[in-house]
Amino acid sequence: MHDIIVVGGGIIAGSAVYNLLEKGYKGKILVLERNNALAQESTSLCAGGMRNIWSTEVNMKMTCYSIDHFKNFKKNFGVSIGFEQNGYLFTYYENNWHNIVDFKPKWDQAGVNVELIPPENIKHFVPDFKPGIKHLKDEILKTLPVSPIVGGLFGKDCAIFNATTPAQTYFIFSKERYSSQIDIKLNKEVEKIIFGNGEVKGVVVRGGEEILSDKVLLTAGAWSRQLLDNSNVPEDLSIPVVPIKRVLYVIFPPKNNNDYSKVPLTIIDDGVYFRPEGDNLVAGRADNKQGPGFDTKPSKSYYENLMNLYLQVRIPGSEYCRIQNMWGGLYAINTEDHNALIGEHPDFKNLFICTGFSGHGAMEAPAAGLSIAEIIESGEVRTIPEVKQLNVQRIRNKELIKETIVI
Numbered sequence: 496m497h498d499i500i501v502v503g504g505g506i507i508a509g510s511a512v513y514n515l516l517e518k519g520y521k522g523k524i525l526v527l528e529r530n531n532a533l534a535q536e537s538t539s540l541c542a543g544g545m546r547n548i549w550s551t552e553v554n555m556k557m558t559c560y561s562i563d564h565f566k567n568f569k570k571n572f573g574v575s576i577g578f579e580q581n582g583y584l585f586t587y588y589e590n591n592w593h594n595i596v597d598f599k600p601k602w603d604q605a606g607v608n609v610e611l612i613p614p615e616n617i618k619h620f621v622p623d624f625k626p627g628i629k630h631l632k633d634e635i636l637k638t639l640p641v642s643p644i645v646g647g648l649f650g651k652d653c654a655i656f657n658a659t660t661p662a663q664t665y666f667i668f669s670k671e672r673y674s675s676q677i678d679i680k681l682n683k684e685v686e687k688i689i690f691g692n693g694e695v696k697g698v699v700v701r702g703g704e705e706i707l708s709d710k711v712l713l714t715a716g717a718w719s720r721q722l723l724d725n726s727n728v729p730e731d732l733s734i735p736v737v738p739i740k741r742v743l744y745v746i747f748p749p750k751n752n753n754d755y756s757k758v759p760l761t762i763i764d765d766g767v768y769f770r771p772e773g774d775n776l777v778a779g780r781a782d783n784k785q786g787p788g789f790d791t792k793p794s795k796s797y798y799e800n801l802m803n804l805y806l807q808v809r810i811p812g813s814e815y816c817r818i819q820n821m822w823g824g825l826y827a828i829n830t831e832d833h834n835a836l837i838g839e840h841p842d843f844k845n846l847f848i849c850t851g852f853s854g855h856g857a858m859e860a861p862a863a864g865l866s867i868a869e870i871i872e873s874g875e876v877r878t879i880p881e882v883k884q885l886n887v888q889r890i891r892n893k894e895l896i897k898e899t900i901v902i
Contacts, residue, residue: 497678498522499710499871500698502685502722504530505538506658506857507849508714509665510864516673518872524677525708526666527700529684534662537716538857540791540824542743542779544760544770545858546583546653547607550598550899551834553881554855555605557862560879562652564861568661572668576660581771582759583653584612584620588642595648612647620649621761622753623811631808641764641808655760655770658857665864685715687726694844710845712867717789717825719850732842735890736851737787738825743779744798745772745820751812767805768902775819778802781854781902791823826854832895835859837866837876838886847871848887854901 499515501508504526512524530536545565547558568576587595595611602609614626626644628636669677688711689696697707713719717738724733746769748755760770769778780802798818806813829836829851840846849867852859866882869875876882884896 497525497706497708499524499712500685500706500708501526501712501714502688502698503714503716503718504528504533504666504679504681505536505714505716506534506662506665506860507716507852507863508712509534509662509669510860511712511714511849511867512677512864513665513669514865514868515871516669516676518868520676520868520872522676525706526677526679527683527685527698527706528679528681529701531681533666533679533681534659537824537827538662539659540743540822541658541857542768542770542777543577543655543658543857544583544653545656546650546760548583548585548602548609548648548650548653548900551896552605553884553896554834554859554898555602555607556879556881557859558855559606559652560865561859561861562654565654565656565661568664572661572664574660574664576664577657578654579656579771580652580654581757582620583650584617584759584761585648586617586626586644586761586763587646587648589645592645595646608651610649610651612649614644614646617644617647620647621758621810622755623749623751625809625811628808635808639764639804639808641805644763649759653760658860661860685722687722688713688846690726690843693842695846710847710871712847712849712871714849716850716852716856717827719827719848728843734836734848734851734887735830736827736836737830738789739787739828740785740791740823741779741781741826741854742793742797742821742823743777744793744802744818746776746778746798746816746818748774748776748816749806749810749812750815751810762902763809764805766902767802769806776816778806778816787828789825791825793821793823795821827851827856828853831890832897833901834896834898835863835885836887836890837863837882838870838888841888841891853898
């Protein structure tokens with residue numbers, strides 16, 4: 496019998512397995528992934544950004560740790576993950592700018608390397624960027640609710656990367672180094688968790704097979720709540736995690752004779768963001784009207800009739816930024832405070848949870864995997880003690896850690 500079953504084969508699961516084994520865990524680990532390959536759901540479909548600019552200290556600490564881990568990934572694992580430290584650039588209207596200026600000392604204190612950028616200097620980061628609105632025609636101003644951008648916040652240590660590669664590398668490395676301790680089963684969808692007398696007994700996979708285990712680590716992302724529902728966990732004991740569609744678009748760069756291959760991941764009006772993808776760009780925007788569900792179908796009109804218009808406001812030649820490819824993926828949204836749930840379930844012994852990252856799972860994976868491994872192995876978080884705040888019990892106790900800087 497396996498000592499622990501890990502449900503899911505994405506980057507959070509990979510990091511947890513790797514950290515468990517590296518810390519000397521002696522039990523046998525079984526990873527169950529429903530697809531025919533690892534890291535093919537939210538991990539491979541994410542925007543591939545990593546930042547340490549947050550409103551909560553715990554997210555700053557986790558992402559600072561994770562950025563350092565990913566920065567040294569090639570040296571430590573011998574594999575390139577496409578790590579490019581071009582930074583993040585947030586842009587702001589007058590009504591929010593003073594909050595950013597006031598908050599900067601807290602970022603400085605937390606070791607987050609940020610710089611305030613005057614509007615006229617944003618063009619040094621994004622060629623031909625237009626912070627004002629005087630160049631816009633009246634009919635555009637009547638259509639789009641835009642205002643002058645009065646400043647930018649540049650995160651120097653922020654980066655982009657290919658999340659699929661480290662996710663798969665964690666599993667490959669673990670399997671090669673600890674072959675007698677880890678089994679990975681593909682095409683094995685966990686349908687429910689077996690409980691008895693308030694503790695974990697194992698899982699049931701599609702087809703009805705029962706697999707017994709002393710512990711279960713739930714790293715199923717957007718599917719986590721559904722699995723608990725199928726396991727007859729009462730609503731008041733479950734987790735507030737729902738699947739929310741997010742769509743990304745690969746687009747041509749602006750046609751204005753400038754190079755956009757090294758621009759930072761830039762967030763402009765109404766939450767529209769873009770980053771380099773080779774010679775092209777990847778663009779996205781959270782649709783606040785999107786309800787929970789497992790639909791991932793992308794909408795061409797969402798980009799053409801909304802997102803691209805904001806690009807045209809700020810960068811000349813953006814009318815040529817036509818769609819080359821598009822896809823939808825799922826965020827695992829914690830509806831209570833937009834932060835992860837990391838720890839043992841307070842009502843079900845040996846049910847460990849690491850999910851609900853609300854869109855920042857890939858960038859926090861090294862820290863999250865380390866933290867849940869420490870909890871499983873020793874009963875407490877040690878390396879990044881702030882992660883204790885993200886315990887599952889906080890939801891019931893209304894001790895929320897609300898993150899406000901969510902893209």
